[in-house]
Amino acid sequence: MTFEPLASDFFGYSDALSDEEKERLAALREYLEAEVKPIVNDLWEKAEFPHQVIKRLAELGLYEFAWKETKTFENSAVFRGFVALELARIDASVATHVGVHNGLAMGSISVAGSEEQKAEWLPQMAKGDVVGAFGLTEPDSGSDSAQGLRTVATRDEATGDWILNGSKRWIGNATFSDITIIWAKSAEDGQVKGFIVKTDTPGYTATKIEGKQSLRIVQNADITLENVRVPESMRLQNGNSFRDTAAVLRLTRAEVAWAAVGNSIGAYDAAVRYTKQRVQFGKPIGSHQLVQDLLVKSLGNITASLGMVVQVSKMLDAGTQRDEHSALAKAYATSRMRETVAWCREALGGNGIVLEYDVARHFADAEALYSYEGTREMNTLIVGRKITGFAAFV
Secondary structure, three states, rough: OOOOOOOOOOOOOHHHHHHHHHHHHHHHHHHHHHHHHHHHHHHHHHOOOOOHHHHHHHOOOOOOOOOOOOOOOOOOOHHHHHHHHHHHHHHHHHHHHHHHHHHHHHHHHHHHHHHHHHHHHHHHHHOOOOEEEEEEEEEEOEEEEHHOOOOOOOOOOOOEEEEEEEEEEEEEEOOOOEEEEEEEEEEEEEEEEEEEEEEOOOOOEEOOOOOOOOOEEEEEEEEEEEEEEEEEEOOOOOOOHHHHHHHHHHHHHHHHHHHHHHHHHHHHHHHHHHHHHOEEEEEEHHHHHHHHHHHHHHHHHHHHHHHHHHHHHHHHOOOOOOOHHHHHHHHHHHHHHHHHHHHHHOHHHHHOHHHHHHOHHHHHHHHHHHHHHOHHHHHHHHOOOOOOOOOOOO
């Protein structure tokens, strides 16, 4: 299968990928273009998730690439970034599903789980037999999760089990997940700990959040935990403080930046197609200077962001990536994405707000990508702390 660089990869960053990585990307792109792209506008309007994609994405290896316990071939963080880009170029919701299941849920087990937990859960999740979710954000705790978690884990001294009480919000995949990684503050030592919670456990309830106008295909849920009993064997054995939670987020934040670039490219590709075909005043609108200006500014944002995310992924492979690096990539790429999707919407005029023209969905979905996995403001403060040496967190 031949890999063709995207026209929007203007500086040829994908040239650095290995031949096998390019083949894997080509197979993914073929599947997404043939089977996912034709259905996503309808699904977005209905706010429904295409459950049939889970097994096919697993067959393509998307749930196994990142973790040493499951990966079937050696691959780079740059390759995994391009995977996120290809997904989001077609649909940011499908990219988010993969990011939650593979990056956050499997990542929590790989980073903070025991060898026994990794052996039990990761192979099942890699095959798509078990779907995961990641429960950190709460109704009253988002940016302050390091200190502000209200969900409490209390040890039952008689049995050694943990009793979880609290609530979570905005949890992707959670309406249909088989397990959810719940992060809770221990009543014993006040530290944040992680738990693998089976979603059929008594006291666990997940309710779909209705009325979203961004990432409508993602099934976000409110989770209620009422005396949910979790055995000690299901506590992430190496997740003993928020520092361990942050280690998972560090691995996934840069891939959200990649997804932002992909979402930008999805809107840009649609705008280029439209402006070549739409005729006004006797010629395609793409021949007008003002329209070309919108497209060039969009491509400039994409190219600059792509350069940043490629480098931050190379740093991950080299072991030199730190919080401030992924934070800057996420803050910058999502900010440029907002500009880009707005310019692409503008290029389509009134048709830019209609789903069938393939810009409106990217335009709306940009708002969620801009906010989750750390808002621009919080990521800015992480970078600002590095620059000045002063922590400006309130």
